[in-house]
Amino acid sequence: MEVKLEKRYPLDVDAARAWQVLRDVKATAGCMPGAEITEQVDDTHYKGTVKVKVGPANAAFGGDIEVKALDEATRTLQLLGKGSERGGSTASMDLTATVEPGETPTTSVLVGTAAVVVNGKFAQFGGRMMVQVSDMLLAQFADNFRAAAAALPAPEGVPAGAEAAPAPPPAREINALAILWGLIKNWLAGLFGKRPAA
């Protein structure tokens, strides 16, 4: 099952700080709910894990991340992640993420395009929800990312943005039931004509 995602998340943080987070693979991975870099193999290769909890069942994806390109000029990161889970699933993500300047010097936009391929049980059981689940995960990621960037010291001459709230500690695992609840809330909101929260 393949899902192509294209997302733009406006950030109330300047582009320089946002890039500082993005270029640090460990920090970026830390913004992903449930994800963690466990080992740096060399300059461009890492090992990591993603933990998912569905009720009493736990799934741990373990895999490799390769930084394929890191372009300071365009503030673009390209990486390829591949992993598998013991219960019989595999997943891969080909991601290109760019920090673009915002409309004002204190804002920026995180732009991401990704091709996510999931195989095995996760595709079979969860395939039909993949777009919605990805939307929610990425929205959480963007929140965490913004918080991480805002927590960095503001560069000289740039007034601090809305960094009042300290970064919440990223969730250590994805809780599928919580995601499900979020999906239901969004669906209900859509049903009654409100704009979805995410």
Place this chain on the structure above:
Amino acid sequence: MNAPTDPKLLERSAALQGLGDSRLRKEDARFIQGKGNYVDDIKLPGMLHMDIVRSPLAHARIKKIDKTEALKVPGVVAVLTAEDLKPLKLHWMPTLAGDVAAVLADGKVHFQMQEVAVVIAEDRYAAADGVEAVQVEYEELPVVIDPFEALKPDAPVLREDLAGKTEGAHGKRDHHNHIFTWEAGDKAAADAAFASAPVTVKERIFYPRVHPCPLETCGCVASFDPVRGELTTYLTSQAPHVVRTVVSLLSGIPESKVRIVSPDIGGGFGNKVGVYPGYVCAIVASIVLGRPVKWIEDRTENISTTAFARDYHMDGELAATPDGKILGLRVDVIADHGAFDACADPTKYPAGLFHICSGSYDIPAAWCRVKGVYTNKAPGGVAYRCSFRVTEAVYIIERMVDILADKLGMDKAEIRAKNFIRKEQFPYKSAFGFEYDSGDYHTALKKVLDAVDYKGLRAEQAAKRADPNCPTLMGIGLVTFTEVVGAGPSKMCDILGVGMFDSCEIRIHPTGSAIARMGTITQGQGHQTTYAQIIATELGIPSEVIQVEEGDTSTAPYGLGTYGSRSTPVAGAAIALAARKIHAKARKIAAHLLEVGEDDLDWEIDRFKVKGDDSRFKTMKDIAWASYNSPPPGLEPGLEAVHYYDPPNFTYPFGIYLCVVDIDRGTGETKVRRFYALDDCGTRINPMIIEGQIHGGLTEGFAVAMGQQMPFDAQGNLLGNTLMDYFLPTAVETPKWETDHTVTPSPHHPIGAKGVAESPHVGSIPTFTAAVVDAFAHLGVKHMTMPHTAYRVWQQLKASGVAL
């Protein structure tokens, strides 16, 4: 045997509960009390449990399998991979179709959830934990799901093990993903008919992949006794004797030391014909470990890996006169067989009996071709509640006749009546070479049309079509099908070289009760009930005291098993003929006891009596006793017989089905208003069981036509392998069924019976499609692909501009 009219005779006849009696099913007493004995009920001392490591990917190279962690899991006894099976030459196994299939993936996986390794443990939980701990490294390969893509010149090579093999089990292979090309009929004659025909129609009809999905999944308990060198395996098999032969050939254990037992089977429908990797691994594990090993599939494994059905892409063509007389038929099929050719067909017929596709019609020229193709999907292609590929054949011809009728503006009943093989043409030789044994299609069609007031229905439909505000579309589906069942004559049909006969052994005990042992195996058909009825009528022994035993290869005579509606046509005949051998001996004994000549005796229901003297007789019970203590001089004692029946021909049951649907123009929901099924299965053994069979088959047909699907995504993930997705109708969804019958006995069958269990499945599926499409016929719609779910039908409503 003429039916008696004398009340006393009637009473004696009724007491036997023989042919035609709706006696209650003997099996049900144990089933409804939860006292059945299924494979998973079997628990042997010291028994281990097996679970399977399966591939999450549909096509990948295996770079490494690491079992270290798995072996550390408490309770895990062993982990087997293809490397472990190699020394035994059991990492691949032959299939029934002349191909080979991987037992455990040998360097490469070919479909999602393919078996990669097995874990054997002290309990089921430890086995599952062990499976999770086996580490497999894969390298992904491009996946081919579409058989048309598979045949492109640059398509990925799926079966590297067949590299350079240009000759398959059924002739030349012209592409690396090509399995076979098989043809029947006369192409030149068919082409000539098309060249000169005033009217032709052509349509691609896809019969999607479905799964038989029996309530009980597949499984086995293998138990090797290292001291005696004997292997006993309890196994969910529709063909235990064939499995014994295969196991003996694969393992090298003499067939006399292999015992296969099929205990109670919770539905087969073709899913339990083949030999699966799980069985082989459990048997190997038991031999290696010297302990019994149990393997039971879960539901997801069952739907994903063991024997699917159908997946035929059929290009159908009819040539006809302007007034609707069919002149020619051509069908060209691309058949998706998945990763290994594991179809269960008679050896010489890689597309089964698909060439019954000229149906109930007198078509002078016909030709068909089937091309089998490998894809990255699970292997199978079994006869799901049908004789081999007959479901596909009936579907294509019935769809094409409808399409022709619509093109000519003819009524769908009229075009059928016009083309039917007429009663006086039987035995009828079809353009494909089948010899249809008997039939009376016109009488049956008239009976159905009268019963449902067909003219009234068409008038109602016309009125509704004329009313733009009508909230529903009304469709009438009519199907007039002929099956070919009872495989089969051994000159044509064999499996692995064994002719497709079947067998029966009857033994009458001294006190007049009897046991019959059969080469078939019931999976819900009620053999223990109906077989006894045949003997009761033949020998005058009450059904109640006749035990029927099947499924244990150490006691039953060799038979080819139960599938393809072959039990009644083949084994039913073996019973009647074994009984007649006993009957002949009984006559000798009766003549001796009554001190008259054999010719002076008349048979009457349950006794031989001296002609013209009702007071001098010997009942079969008397004869049974005498056979054990005072047989005539020169005649051996005892009263028993064995018969192996090799049928001279197939049997050809037929049916006329009519379905009325109302489609909601707002939601696309299809409501089955009426379903009328008339079946002719020749002599009827137990009308109640027949009705039950028909209800079951219609319900399965409804499931296939209206909801079952096995969708694959581009990566080869099967997105529908749980019962959350895969549609099994319950009483809530199932329409009301109306059944009817005519009786046209088979002239070549000892009791005239033809077989029935599969007709309702084969016949109903095209009937549902015909009804749904007929609802759109006035809008120019020729065909719609199954399943006809509300969403798909709604899409057609939108496309046709009639959605509300």
